[in-house]
Amino acid sequence: MASNNRIPETRQEYLGAIPLLMSYFDRLHIKDIVDQALPVAGQAHVSHGESVIAMLLAMFLREHRLYQVDERLKDIDLAALLGHQGLTADQFNDNRLGWSLDKLYGNTAQLYASVIFAAIKTFGLKIKRFHADFTSIVLHGSYPGSESGLPGLLQPPIPARGFSKDHRPDLLQLVWGLVTSEEGVPILGNFENGNAAEPELFRKQMLQLAGILENLRAEGAVMIGDSKLCTIATMAQAADLKMPILTLTPETWNLRAEAIEHACKMKELPLLMVTEEGEEYRGASWDIPVLIEEPGKPCRSAWLRVMAVYSSQLAKQKAVSRLRASKKEETRLKAWSQKLEAREFACETDAMKVLNHEWKAANAKYYSMSYNIIREETLEKRRPGRPTKGASVKSKSIWRVRMNLSEKASIHPEGVNPDGFFVLMTTVTDKRKMSDVQMLTLYKEQKTVEIGFHWLKGPMAMGPIFLKTPERIQAMGFIFLLTLLTGALIQRDLRKSLRKRGGTVAYLGHKRTEAPTWNSILTLFDSIRATQVRIDGVWHRILHLFNEDHQEILTLLNLEHIYENNSCHVYS
DSSP states (O other), X not given: OOOOOOOOEEEEEEOTTHHHHHHHHHHHTHHHHHHHXXXXXXXXXXXXXXHHHHHHHHHHSTTTOBSOHHHHTTTSOHXXXXXXXXXXXXXXXXXXHHHHHHHHTTTHHHHHHHHHHHHHHHHOOOOSEEEEEEEEEEOOSOOOOOOOOOOGGGOOOOOBOOOOTTSOTTSOEEEEEEEEXXXXXXXXXXXXXXXXXXXXXXXXHHHHHHHHHHHHTOOOOEEEEOGGXXXXXXXXXXXXXXXXXXXXXXXXXXXXXHHHHHHHTSSOXXXXXXXXXXXXXXXXXXXXXXXXXXXXXXXXXXXEEEEEEEEHHHHHHHHHHHHHHHHHHHHHHHHHHHHHHTOOBSSHHHHHHHHHHHXXXXXXXXXXXXXXXXXXXXXXXXXXXXXXXXXXXOEEEEEEEEEEEEEOOOSOTTSOOGGGEEEEEESOOOTTTSOHHHHHHHHHTTHHHHHXXXXXXXXXXXXXXXXXXXXXXXXXXXXXXXHHHHHHHHHHHHHHHHHHHOSOEEEETTEEESSOOHHHHHHHHTTOEEEXXXXXXXXXXXXXXXXXXXHHHHHHTTOTTTTOOOEEXXXX
């Protein structure tokens, strides 16, 4: 008699952090926003929104690389994730994704603005303090020119050689600009020409940010950046947009030297902050008038607030650097002085001329020089052989340089080392709106934007299909921003809950931390797998390697049950 028992149909599934990621994609409405803006024809099986989700998953999972997306997603149940029956990984091939990138180009700014508006509403993001910065992204290979012909701001970025922060001036590069909120959430970002000037790019970012804030009806925002933001043109634009700025004052500005000199003369600088590591920050601020002069516009006056800040750690670091550089300079100058002292000169004027020329060329920073020019009598060289009877011995005068090198004093007469100072500048003169302590705190938070740069340097290994044209490069900026946004929100939510609860969470192996990063959390979840079993036409999911560490993190994120849904879609 034949048995009715049949072996259940099973299949293996990579799960990892996918349910966690999808919950954030859904709350940001990424797929819906893209599909609404870029609908596809009825015969297209895959939407542009689904392509974006596929690229995001490829960016997040397994080494954070965007290439061979179809291969990287083959163990993932995309049909269940996206609610699209029959959807498979092989449908996200290079041609399909390249087509989506072409369609995204020219729409990325509007699309990301829509996503950011959703994020602000859903997650209650703070939008008062913004950090801006730029970095260079090196490229390998050749890139054809733009084919879009789109005007103005829609022109794609052009790879070019420029100032390389990666120390690769021999390679083409792009400049990547990023603006984050005070919580590290990317508000806007884009690729720019590889040879673009940062002060101009800062002003472009300021205009874009002002547009976003206007739509949100947000006021009182402050833009924070490095010394490239500190220009007269930027100050003028900030005044026109009524957007205060906070920057590091460039070393070339006389204003900086004057502020440090003023601070050094003070008997005692007020204590601003002491870090957990014991680093002290002391400083004082002053309001100063400046003239804003722009070509074709009337001259106008404005008030700035500068603050000289003394850092004990910075002073130690620069002292070590000064000592190292001083020793190196001493060795170089001693070798030079020995050669010069060995030379003979025909007159004092010649000796002085050579001494002044070579001392200027020596460009001594840590040593000063004193000298004497002495006259010596020497016997002239006679011809070889026996001298004639009665021949006189002739002498001649020569001049030599004798030098003494002495190290310049590195300590200010009042006892304060000026090397320990940096100078901040802001257009906010009212200390009720921004105190000295707040001014320092906001600038120290500038590292939040740099974290995004560290991650961005890694995932740039992409297949040629994705970087085929400058237009696609610009579209890829949208994918990068969505990746950074999702990761930043996960990290923000987890740290916020952890601070409220206290304690630590797991991040790698048996290690725990009070400050988890989104990258470490996703790595921790990477081990999760699942087996799908088909019973009576219904697929059921059985989790593997899901443990209490994962559950603890999900509880902190208020996502306790996203891995507990065992039922999958019914397939005929």
